[in-house]
Amino acid sequence: MSMSVARRTALVLxxxxxGAGCATTRQAQAPRPAEPSPPPAAQGPPRPGVRDGDVFESxxxxxxxxxxxxxxxxxxxxxxxxxxxxWMIEDYMGVRTFSAGQEVVIxxxxxxxxxVYPWGYQLVPILVYHNISSQEKGKLSIASKxxxxxxxxxxxxxxxxxxxxxxMAFTAGRRQLPRKSVLLTFDDxxxxxxxxxxxxxxxxxxxxxxxxxxxxxxxGVNALSWQDLRTLTEQGFDVQPHSKTHANLRRKEGESExxxxxxxxxxxxxxxxxxxxNLGRSTEALAYPFGETDDELFPYVRKYGxxxxxxxxxxxxxxxxxxLKISRSQIYADMTMKDFTKNLIVFxxxxxxxxxxxxxxxxxxxxxxxxxxAPTAAGPWSRDRLAASHNERSEQLEQRGLLRQALExxxxxxxxxxxxxxxxxxxxxxQGRIAQEVAGLLRExxxxxxxxxxxxxxxxxxxxxxxxxxxxxxxxxxQSEIREVMFITHTVRAGDTCVSVAELYYGDRLRCEVxxxxxxxxxxxxxxxxxxxxxxxIPGVPFSLP
Numbered sequence: 001m002s003m004s005v006a007r008r009t010a011l012v013l014x015x016x017x018x019g020a021g022c023a024t025t026r027q028a029q030a031p032r033p034a035e036p037s038p039p040p041a042a043q044g045p046p047r048p049g050v051r052d053g054d055v056f057e058s059x060x061x062x063x064x065x066x067x068x069x070x071x072x073x074x075x076x077x078x079x080x081x082x083x084x085x086x087w088m089i090e091d092y093m094g095v096r097t098f099s100a101g102q103e104v105v106i107x108x109x110x111x112x113x114x115x116v117y118p119w120g121y122q123l124v125p126i127l128v129y130h131n132i133s134s135q136e137k138g139k140l141s142i143a144s145k146x147x148x149x150x151x152x153x154x155x156x157x158x159x160x161x162x163x164x165x166x167x168m169a170f171t172a173g174r175r176q177l178p179r180k181s182v183l184l185t186f187d188d189x190x191x192x193x194x195x196x197x198x199x200x201x202x203x204x205x206x207x208x209x210x211x212x213x214x215x216x217x218x219x220g221v222n223a224l225s226w227q228d229l230r231t232l233t234e235q236g237f238d239v240q241p242h243s244k245t246h247a248n249l250r251r252k253e254g255e256s257e258x259x260x261x262x263x264x265x266x267x268x269x270x271x272x273x274x275x276x277x278n279l280g281r282s283t284e285a286l287a288y289p290f291g292e293t294d295d296e297l298f299p300y301v302r303k304y305g306x307x308x309x310x311x312x313x314x315x316x317x318x319x320x321x322x323x324l325k326i327s328r329s330q331i332y333a334d335m336t337m338k339d340f341t342k343n344l345i346v347f348x349x350x351x352x353x354x355x356x357x358x359x360x361x362x363x364x365x366x367x368x369x370x371x372x373x374a375p376t377a378a379g380p381w382s383r384d385r386l387a388a389s390h391n392e393r394s395e396q397l398e399q400r401g402l403l404r405q406a407l408e409x410x411x412x413x414x415x416x417x418x419x420x421x422x423x424x425x426x427x428x429x430x431q432g433r434i435a436q437e438v439a440g441l442l443r444e445x446x447x448x449x450x451x452x453x454x455x456x457x458x459x460x461x462x463x464x465x466x467x468x469x470x471x472x473x474x475x476x477x478x479q480s481e482i483r484e485v486m487f488i489t490h491t492v493r494a495g496d497t498c499v500s501v502a503e504l505y506y507g508d509r510l511r512c513e514v515x516x517x518x519x520x521x522x523x524x525x526x527x528x529x530x531x532x533x534x535x536x537x538i539p540g541v542p543f544s545l546p
Contacts, residue, residue, distance in 0.1 A: 087178035110176035123316035161206035209238035211287035241271035320478040345540035387417035
């Protein structure tokens with residue numbers, strides 16, 4: 001389990017700036033479900049129209065009773081007009097199958113574009129591949145059989161392969177993604193993508209993004225040509241730049257400022273010219289060669305029009321990730337399937353909510369939505385009983401300080417029984433209470449930022465987003481002003497290596513890459529007894545203390 005704020009404080013973790021039918025099923029069957037949020041306060045109570053005896057509808061929800069044979073696909077096709085939107089039903093309800101007579105609540109729109117909830121926040125893993133071949137040929141050349149097994153695993157586990165545009169909308173705080181989302185990327189521009197990767201991806205209905213360095217394009221039998229890239233683009237694959245020469249973009253030792261500026265102009269501006277000439281468009285995404293970047297490089301990246309850029313730090317990404325330091329996990333030929341799946345972290349399980357005690361002080365609210373038994377309607381279901389079960393649950397959630405989830409339950413109740421004046425009044429009261437809480441959290445967050453108390457400031461803004469997922473002030477502040485990494489200082493003992501330290505704290509030898517990047521040493525650099533190194537906490541990765 002990742003460390004809570006209280007535990008972090010107790011363990012004296014250092015904070016440093018860094019670049020970066022019944023109503024029971026939805027609550028009871030999925031541990032710590034990503035609970036949906038109700039409609040924005042400005043929209044007011046829903047005004048449903050009953051289409052038949054067991055379907056109730058408002059602008060925000062459809063509440064229906066499942067019939068024999070109903071599936072998320074069929075329900076999405078019937079009520080949302082697109083079977084591909086089944087993920088909205090699955091994620092909202094927390095299950096992938098339904099039984100006849102079961103209540104199903106269907107959100108008609110995305111309900112949480114930033115993926116922040118009282119119990120944590122959504123993460124999106126990005127995987128990096130290089131060369132795919134008939135047989136394994138070195139660390140970065142993966143056998144097609146192994147690649148097929150990995151994509152099969154993603155498909156079997158219900159992952160959705162994102163387009164780059166979908167992921168970018170998520171990191172702009174403007175698009176909700178399926179709970180299990182992944183972005184597949186391929187670096188450099190190897191011809192093997194066409195021969196091996198494309199057919200496998202097509203079999204599973206997956207897309208991918210290619211980052212190509214322009215000096216390699218058309219450079220021989222192993223390299224993709226511009227015609228190949230045009231064809232791939234027409235087939236729905238994303239193609240983006242990986243610099244001109246694939247040289248390290250960080251400033252070299254002894255390189256003058258003028259020489260560096262000229263070199264970076266060639267590395268970043270020239271690919272844009274070629275993209276316009278050969279693909280008929282420019283671009284705003286970049287993958288750093290070797291994942292290397294620093295603060296001196298960022299102004300140049302922005303200057304040439306890139307709005308998102310990708311490293312190879314082995315961790316998943318929250319919606320509020322720094323847009324020029326998006327993390328990706330490299331996939332190696334010698335990985336076991338267990339190694340591979342360790343990169344598929346989709347949620348940071350962390351207490352992020354706070355409620356006000358009677359004395360007005362901010363305090364953590366006990367328990368979560370899943371800690372409450374979901375109320376059920378006694379006897380044969382009816383409109384009144386169904387609505388009453390959601391009203392009852394709303395009251396219990398509000399008592400626990402889960403205001404957004406309480407508001408949601410009121411909105412569902414009003415979808416079923418729009419004339420319920422008590423529920424209407426309760427919904428308006430909750431809207432007002434949430435607005436007041438969010439305003440207070442934003443003020444406190446700003447004051448803490450000005451004092452340099454970054455961890456507590458982050459908690460305030462996350463809590464604000466858990467109450468109001470569309471709040472731009474909270475989102476933008478998390479993304480642009482809070483750059484913190486929680487870490488402990490490890491004193492190297494005789495025999496310690498980067499790999500052994502990674503296994504000690506993360507249980508994953510490959511996370512050595514994160515330790516090496518954090519401390520700016522090579523992966524195989526020898527460690528000296530007594531040396532102090534920083535071991536950062538990685539979102540979603542269990543962190544053990546020796």
